[in-house]
Amino acid sequence: MNYKSLDPSKTYLITGAAGFIGFFLSRKLLEQGCNVIGVDNINDYYDVKLKYARLEQLKPYETFTFIKGDISDKATITNIFEEYKPNIVVNLAAQAGVRYSIENPDVYIQSNIIGFYNILEACRHYPVDHLxxxxxxSVYGANKKVPFEETDFVDNPVSLYASTKKSNELMAHTYSHLYNIPATGLRFFTVYGPMGRPDMAYFGFTDKYFAGEPIKIFNNGDFENDLYRDFTFIDDIVEGIERLLSNPSVEEKAVPHKVFNIGNNNPEKLMAFIGALEKCLSNALGKEVEFDKVFEPIKPGDVPATYASTDLLQKAVGFKPETSIEEGLQKFVDWYVDYYLKK
Structure with a gap:
């Protein structure tokens, strides 16, 4: 395996820099002296205070430039590429959330389709080393075969969010083919950790506990056929991305476009995950914590299982996520208690 390490002389453009993954990736690159241009529209899909708190942590770095802007605005993106001429682009800006896409389809088309098209066009006109x-x-839909492999059939998405992500992969492949843009798509599996997204289940469960409210579990109370999720800790996600940045696909005579799973390769039953979260809260608070639970039917767009095969990623850059659920959740809980309860 012959992969190149990060090049601090390059300019890195990160969209969604105030978001969960975007923030942690930006910080990791800045710590290594990289020049990072961060773009975010700071929308109010969830608490903007958390987005600003992330940006506050990036401000002290002299090599960080922040631009408040929307990737769905073509002129904004064109101007950024023209002025900063990024070498490596990481597009993490997107409207996230499976359930939200059922109520608010417009924003998904705007951000995930039009926004991504603008990024591809900019990479076409201002060539980059790697997108x-x-x-x-979610592109795997309700696939029954596990673990999910990148070669699996993914033409049956069960949410609009999943459709937009599958579209991104097709668009990237086409632009790679037509304009020789080295591009890599990353299929993230349930990312969690400190400063995470408040719309994610583990965060919402913790909120409910402190509000004295029951948590809703969408598995029909069926413990035998409980939902499985491949929960992946944020540090593992960031390391996987970082290792890929300087290593675009450049196989001879092939389209320079690759797709990788980044998941924990170790799915947990939802109820086991909830049990681990209760235990971590008990550790942090010094008392026994048990959620009050209400069981409801599975929601439209949700899938029964997510389980990543990470063989391709390991082969490409020698990396496999390894943070245990207990270790990752404890880091989240300790941050949560510090951020929300000690103010």
């Missing part, structure tokens, strides 16, 4: 972009495990 890395966020796809999602």
């Amino acid at each position: 890395v972009y966020a796809s999602s495990s």
Whole structure:
């Protein structure tokens, strides 16, 4: 395996820099002296205070430039590419959330389709060394075969969010083919950790506990056929991305476009995950914590299982996520208690 390490002399453009993954990736690159241009529209899909808190942590770095802008605005993106001429682009800006896409389809088309098209066009007119972009495990839909492999059939998405991510992969492949843009899509599997997204289940469960409210579990109370999720800790996600940045696909005579799973390769039953979260809260608070639970039917767009095969990623850059659920959740809980309860 012969992969190149990060090049601090390059300019890195990260869209969604105030978002969960975007923030942690930006910080990791800045710590290594990289020049990072961060773009974010700071929308109010969830608490903007958390987005600003992330940006505050990036401000002290002299090599960080932040631009408040929307990737769905073509002129904004064109101007950024023209002025900063990024070498490596990481597109993490997207409208996230499976359930939200059922109520608010417009924003998904705007951000995930038009926004990504603008990024591809900019990479076409201002050539880059590598475009890395966020796809999602949701492209696998309700596939029964596990673990999910990148070669699996993914033409049956069960949510609009999943459709937009599958579209991103097709668009990237076409632009790679037509304009020789080295591009890599990353299918993320349930990313969690400190400063994470408040719309994610583990975050919402913790909120409910402190509000004295029951948590809703969408598995029909069926413990035998409980939902499985491949929960992946944020540090593992960031390391996987970082290792890929300087290593675009350049196989001879092939389209320079690749797709990788980034998941924990170790799915957990939802109820086991909830048990681990209760235990981590008990550790942090010094008392026994048990959620009050309400069981409801599975929601439209949700899938029964996510489980990543990470063989391709390991082969490409020698990396496999390894943070245990207990270790990752404890880091989240300790941050949560510090951020929300000690103010």
